[in-house]
Amino acid sequence: MKFLKNKFAAVNWKKEARLLPGYIIVTAWVVFTFVLLGWVVCASFSTTQEIFAGEATKLPTGLHFENYMKAWKYSNVSEFFMNSLGYSIVSCIALIVVCAPAAYVLARYTFLGNKLIQTGFASAMGIPVIMIILPLFGIISQMGVLQDVTSNKVVLVLLYIGINVPYTTIFLTTFFANISRTYEEAAAIDGCPPTKTFWQIMFPMAQSGLVTVTIFNFINIWNEYFISLIIASRNETKPVAVGLYGMINSMKYTGDWSGMFAAVVIVFLPTFILYLFLSEKIIGGVTGGIKG
Amino acid sequence: MKKNKGMIVLFLAPAVLFFLVIFVYPILRTALMTFFKIEGVTDAIGLWQFVGLENYIKLLNTSLFRTAMANLGKIWLMGGAIVLSLSLLFGVIITSGIRFKKFFRAVIYLPNIVSAVALATMWLQYVYNPQYGLFKTFFSAIGLDAIANIPWTDGDHKFMALLIAYCFGMVGYHMLIWTSGIERISPDYYEAAYIDGAHKIHQFRYITLPLLKGVFKTNVTMWSVSCVGFFVWSQLFSTVTAETSTITPMVYMYMQMFGAGNTMTERNAGLAAAIGVVLSICVVIVFTLSNVLLKDDDLEF
Structure with a gap:
């Protein structure tokens, strides 16, 4: 009292x-x-x-509850959902494997082109997707991969990774730059080779930064729309955002409003649950990626 | 630190390779494409027909494209004014020492993590619905029948409806950028001002605002970048293809290249590429202008 x-x-x-x-x-x-x-x-x-x-x-x-059952089973939502889940998880893991080493080298070593790469990555974040989609679509359809479900999926994942490489690398570069150099110096004195030092000492130390950027990438890829709309044209490869758009259009004819709202909930639920538990990390990630 | 060339190359190679394939090569090729007449996107360079600046001229003379650019301009200017001022207001409130700051901040940012398709559907099918919609029920409950009866999704009001819904989704993001700037301002300034007798509004006008110039620039850049990519909202809000009230350059380009029944112009990938270049130039102009107009002072804080 x-x-x-x-x-x-x-x-x-x-x-x-x-x-x-x-x-x-x-x-x-x-x-x-x-x-x-x-x-x-x-x-x-x-x-x-x-x-x-x-x-x-x-x-x-x-x-x-049958609204959800209907949306999940008959409107392909389960298929879209599983596609999105697969795309997001695979791309997020690949992004860390690709970007963490690059970010580390950019943050730690001085070499010719370091500044150029960082500037290039930073400017890429402001490039409208419309500026790159035509040649990409050209290459992809020329290779004929859009006819096959598996290769279509692989191409999509590669695009998701590529699009997010600049942001992820820049974010992690700032993060690595803020970790003290003393750990590497100690490891070097003990005779640990730099590559091993990175994977065994620095990579685990950057965990919180890696988690933040991964949540961010997950949300971005889950919600990505334009590229998926162009590259994933068939139901077997569509992610949720594109699938939902198709559903809303067909709903206009079937008049199943409650089923549509169930689909809307299914689409925003995964990112919402992530946000519920990790909002502080996500909010930190927003401002961490931009310099004021 | 000892240099280790092999490691540098090995660590950088995958990221740089992705960057070259996904960004550098397509950007250069898109820029080149704008000077040619190209029947199909997949055509080899040998089949391209050089036309000089004709694509740009044709584009600027297409009334639908001009409408799209005008819409984009309106979204950028009106939406920008609404979003940046509202988000600044929220940023100031959030950092003013209120309770439950984290909760308020988290909820205001929430719409940003929701898929734009889902969010736009919520607005269209719920808020703006003329039968059971939120605006309808709320405004008739408080007696503002004039607002309650606005047919939000008809041709005359659709653009306004689109703008409001889009702004709602964007405020949280810009609020976070503002707050990160406000929180970097040392409380000493406010203390000194308080002792000198400056009240809250004066403090805001003479301390917060001038120190937020750099953050304002970031906000304008980010807003412009997201405006240029304006697509999903427009696609969801238009019921027919090429609806003039909501069309944006990106929608126009999509219809040109990928959409069904593009009967409006001839098939020409060079024209579509020119749209990309025009939009990129817009971003660069805004970025340069805001850098020139809002020069960073020597002010360090």
């Missing part, structure tokens, strides 16, 4: 009153966000008739 009282007394009411307008503004925004997401979740459990009667949040006939 005493603790509570102290805590209560610790609230500086004068200060809080001064901040009141601020509280009102952000609370209004937050409430709107919750209503938006909350309603969609409710609608995904109700029926189309209830949605149109404006009773989606009351759920008068209970929870309709």
Whole structure:
């Protein structure tokens, strides 16, 4: 009780009153966000008739899990979902294997072209995808890989990796630059070769940076739309974002609104769950990648 | 540190290779393509027909492309004003010492991690729905029938609806950029100002704003980069192909190259490439302008 009282007394009411307008503004925004997401979740459990009667949040006939079953089974959502999951996981792992060593070398060694590579990577982050997609599409369709499901998937993953290489490398370069050199010096004195030093000492030490950038890449790849739309034209290779777009279009004819909202929830659920547990890391990652 | 050439090359090679294949080569080829008439994207360079600047001239004389550029300009300017000021306001509130700061920050950023297709669907099928939509029910509940009855998704209001929904999704990201800048400003400045009797608004005007110039530049650059890639929202908000109220250059290019039934112009990949170059030039212009207009002072903080 005493603790509570102290805590209560610790609230500086004068200060809080001064901040009141601020509280009102952000609370209004937050409430709107919750209503938006909350309603969609409710609608995904109700029926189309209830949605149109404006009773989606009351759920008068209970929870309709079958919306999810229908979306998952009959609308190919399971296929899209598994595709996206595969693409994201494979690309994220490959990005770390490709970018972590490069970032380490860029952060630690001075050599001709170091600055050039870093500038090139940094500018690539501002290049519109429209500037690179035509030749890429040209090469890919010329190779004839779009006819085969497996090679289509491989090409997509390679594109996801390539697109995210500049951001991942720049992010990790900053991260490695901030780790003290003393560890490598000690390892060098003990006769440990630099390559081994990197994989056994520096790589594990960079863990938190690697995790942050991986979450980020996962979300980016999960939500990627334009490239997938062009390269993944068949159902067997479509990721969720493109698949959902197709579903929404067909829904216009079948009129299954609740099923569509269920599909929407399935699509945003994975990134949402990641965010629920790792929002602090994600938020740190946003500002870590950009220099003010 | 001892140099180790073999290791440097080995460690860099995969990343640089990806960079060359995915960025450098396509950028150069796209730039080159703009000067040729190209029947198909897969055509070898030998089949290209040199036309000089004709693609650019043709593009600028296409009314649909001009509409698309105008839409993009409107999104950039109006949306930019809304998003950057709103996100700055949120950034200031978040860093003003309120409670539950982390919670508020996390929820405001939340829309950014949701797939744009899912988010746009929520707005279209829920918020703007004329029967059970959020705007409809909310504004009729508080008696503002005039707003409640706005047909958000009809031709006249669609652009506005698109802009509002897009801004909602972008505010969180820019708020984070602002907050990272605000948090770097030393509290000593505010203390000194407080002792001298400057109230909150003055502190904001004379300390926070001038010190945020660099962050403002970052915000403008990031906003321009995301605007140029404006595609998903537009595609979802337009019910027919080539809807003029929501078309953007990227949608136009997509229809040109990949879309079904591109009857509007002849098939020419050079024309599509020119769109890419025009957009890239826009980004470079904005970037250069903001660097020139907002010169970094010697101010270090």
